[in-house]
Amino acid sequence: MDAQKQLQARSEEFQALQTELEVLVDARQKLESQQQENEGVQTEFAQLDDESNIYKLVGPVLLKQDKSEATMAVNGRLEFIEKEIKRIEGEISATQEKSEKMRSELIQLQSQAQQQAAAASASE
């Protein structure tokens, strides 16, 4: 019975870890799409001549912006996104490692519980 309880607690922990992993992967995907969008803007800016007018949407209004300013903003964003992706990837691999460990633990507990159940039914 003890093994059963332990097994349940452990598998709940494992589930929690899995959802955590899912959230992280989602965040990673979101960052990736943001990165792609920003890269598109960056290449677009690179093709523009210096006197083209660039506007930035702030709330409901368009504000005129310098090309250098806009390029800097996009570059800064890309840098930030890159860092975020690295950070999240680190977290993902750490969580994966943890869940891998927990999985093998769970399998062990499961076989233990099965053995106990078998022993209990044999002694009856």
Added chain:
Amino acid sequence: MSQNTDGAPQGSINLASLSVPQLRALQTRLTSELEHLTTSHTKLRAAQAKFRDCVRSINDGVTGNAKKGTDGRDEILVPLTSSLYVKGRLTDREKVLVDVGTGFYVEKTAPKAVAFYDEKVKGLDANLQELEKIVQTKSSQLRIVEETLRQKMLSEGAPQAAAG
């Protein structure tokens, strides 16, 4: 076509060696993957249609099209909401503002804007073709898995029926 004559890459498993629950799990996974890919496909198509609409709007509305009677006429109805319009007048038929992403708008001449959108449509076309290839391989994989599953069920059901 059986899974063995597929020219399966190294490290692949013979599907026939999998158990029924394993095959079922594989089937559900492939189905959900396929679903995800098809929704992406629809989204890409929608985006492409939007860009094509932009090109059409520029050609007909901004540059003016003699055939459609929009050439040289500056009157325009401006949508304030989807059901409310006001009369307006085009003051600039040369330049448009193009959304290049992440809230940035760039002023472009009409031909340049058309080129920009055409480029986008072309890029999406490449993506769509790639995606279609993936969808095809996935659906053929799914077919093979389903076929194997059916055969398994039949051959496993037979001895049980004979025993019972």
